[in-house]
Amino acid sequence: MALLVLIGIASVYSATYDAGASQYFNRQVIWAGAGFLLMIAIWLLPFRTLQMISYPAYAVSIVMLIAVLVAGKTVAGTKSWFGFGGFGLQPSEFVKITTLMALASYLSYRQLDRDRLGEIAATFGIVLLPFGLIVLQPDMGTAVIFLGALFLILTWAGAPVFLLLAVVAPAAAAVATLFNTTAFVIVITATLALLFIMRTNRLLSSMVFSLTVLVGVSVQYLFNQLAPYQQKRILTFLNPDADPLGAGYNVIQSKIAIGSGGIFGKGFLHGTQTQLNFLPAQWTDFIYCVPSEEFGFAGALLVLALLTALLLRGVQLASMVKSRFSSLLAIGIVSVLTIHVIINIGMVMGIMPVIGVPLPFLSYGGSSLLTSMIMAGILLNLHRNRKEY
């Protein structure tokens, strides 16, 4: 984890080196230091504290979300910032944690049951309140993460995986089929693999699978019925190459950056895409391009492997803690991080639509890095207290 932060710092350094933005690097170091201290502090918190403060923290963060809508600063069309002197703060980042805590707290003494509609509604409500406020900003990337995380947590909390898959797989197929055939095949294969692993009723499995394929094919058919201008709008969203100087520019440049890195990269501070600013603000959402270009496949793989290891470790933690609150909170954090990674890296590699989502631990941004570090601190805390009920 520390290694990830270091790679992140190095990447931000490279990304801002000679780009007239070296203050970003200095700040990132400060944030990292502050985040590290915060992480240690949280690690050492008594076991019950996290659960105790979950509702108040949630309430405070919701108030902040409302406040930012009223009094926030607008950056790049999104009203999500508080300005404090030279530093900005994004409440939406911290809300991720407080929402996870509140959700874990709520679900920790309830079993989700089909008969208790009120509880299901409350569960959704805890997530949908901040979700709605974030959509108002509007910050689609963060909003998507809330929804995605909700599904994963519900799965963990006992909702049938199969049901979730039945909802998610056809939707994924619908998007993938518009993207290209390869993506469609990947989704189909993944669905098949998951169904196989779950070993549920064969009839149901094949029904879900058929549904996924059917949705994919019929979306393709429906798409062909659309007027050309409508098709173009959808395609530009999905496939930025169709509009190389507009919305697609970033993704094309990021693909070039990653692709031109080759196996061993161009060398630290020698990535032409990075150093010559072909990626606008490459130190934020497109940070993954930097190690990929300068250290090639080796660097990109290392970052991906570290992130994957962290996530798997999180899953393991969630499955071994004794407390249900701990388990839910751990899996919540893993879910949020997972979706961040999926969207961010998928985006820079051109297999996900461009949604502004930072890469945990790596991207520049105080709120984002602090949130990541707090999450890490919580995971450490839960691990330290794994035997507690």
Next chain:
Amino acid sequence: MTDLNLLARRRNFFYVFVVLVALVYIFRLIQLQVVYEDDYGKRSDENSLRAVVRNPLRGYIYDRNRRLIVDNRPSYTVTVTPAEFDPSRLKYLADILNVDSAVIAARIQKGLSSNRFTPVRVMRDVDFPTLAFLEEHRDRLPGVEYLVESKRFYPTNAHAAHLFGYTTEVSDAQIQAMPDEYKSGDLIGAAGLESNYERFLRGKKGYSFITVNARGESQGQYNNGLSDIAVTEGDDLYLNLDAGLQAVAESLMADKRGAVVAVDPSTGGVLAIVSKPDYDLTLLGGVTPADLWAKLNNDPAKPLFNRATMTRYPPGSTIKMMLATAALEDNVVSPSWGVNCTGVFQFGNRLFKDLHVHGPTGFMESIQRSCNVFYYQLMLKVGLERWNRYGKEFGFGSPTGIDILEENSGLLPSSQYFDRVYGKGRWTQGYLVSLAIGQGELGVSPLQMACYAAAIANRGYWHTPKVVGKIRVKESGTWIDNQVETRRIEAGDNVWRIIRESMDRCVNSPGGTAPQAAVPGIRVAGKTGTAQNSKIKDHAWFIGFAPVDDPQIAIAVLVENSGVALYRKVPDREDHAAGGVRPAGGRGPGHLRGGGLRWNRRSIISARGSTVSTGPRGSTRSSPAAWRSWS
């Protein structure tokens, strides 16, 4: 199903999910970074590498005495970057540059269609005050810049417009044919030496590679300049031309229409080649305004037409030596054969007149006094076939092969030609009578006549005329010699003696038609001719060579519409002879100067020890490049 079991299944689901995502992404990474690495690497280079073209200077042109006669000077070209230009300023810019705004609009439009970030040249050779004005007002003219380029400069009075030729902006078709050599806006030789020696003169483009950022701003050299391709300047031409002689010939033809060609009889090297009226080369050279083109093209005096190589006039009596050679070499008649000239020759029911009654006339007298009756009768004996064969030997009826592109082959009639034009059997021997004295269908150029004179001068060696003597290749530092190409005209010594002596007498003996051609101290041989012209006045010809004993110059002079009399053009020829030939037995005062040592032939001006440049345009200083080859 136990709770533990359920937990394990959930855990496994998450494991699989995370690992699956990781595998898909690794697959994508391999796709991008391993499979398509070259592709993306190339695109990355295209992003960040810019090749900055370094245009070579066109090769310099020197005369035979290594005097610089075609030079390069800096020239300011105004450019517009279409992406940055504000179209509402079009009229403003056009007013400053004093051109039609449609011209600039068209050029910007062309630039927009290729790359809107690349500056397009909108006007070449902008004068300094205009440039200064542009600089002052550049805040009002975004995207307007200027380039320092080079333009041709002619430092001497040897203007030789038709010979040097000019350059134009390369056409789209030419760029397509030679995409490596030319880019839009480059210049390409369009006439004369500039055109024929284009592949030497143009040089090779150099490229500096720089890295640029996303805004296209230079970030410095790529690879410390090690990958740059050095520019190779254009190769220099060293002409056989004598700039001094050329300048004098031009000045003497200044108010006339016609041409002068002087060649070296021993090599075929062109010493001077003048066509008048001509045009100012400094006005062409880039983009020629449409109105200037129209003016030059519609001028009744046809200044663009190279009279030295493109005209097709009857040679008049100057052709008589050719017929005499044919008759003597093939023993059609004996050298002592003669006629009694009564001033008129009757063929059938037609009377052909002579200018004078020459009385008894042999070969010597026939040329010396230009007797027509002699040649009327001789032609009937020689016949068309033999006459045509010797005509070909002397180079008539076909291009000489001179190393400029504009050349007319002229017309040397044959029986096939008459059959084709008049029908088989529908032309008579009477047609030959006109040919005998160089009239009728026979058409020649002054260049062909000069080669003909040179062949007589050197007793039968016909050389392909060459303007360029050698080429200095810049890349290798080596020289390419323009080889002398020679053809032998088979004729006995006795034949040449008679022909040459009769031409000597034509100038130097009483009764000759060209006494004005005599030059004190130099023995000149020559022959006059008159090309009959149905329209206005006849055209006058003179061909000759000197000195008779050791010919170093052979010339042909044509003056259009000067009438039968030679008087008007004789001074031209006289001065050329005096200027171009070393006085017999003496040495000019400039003889010891520099590279001139290698040549014993001196122009008037160099012989007097002054420099060539005397005109109002030039200073007498040549650019340093002129003297590079001396050291």
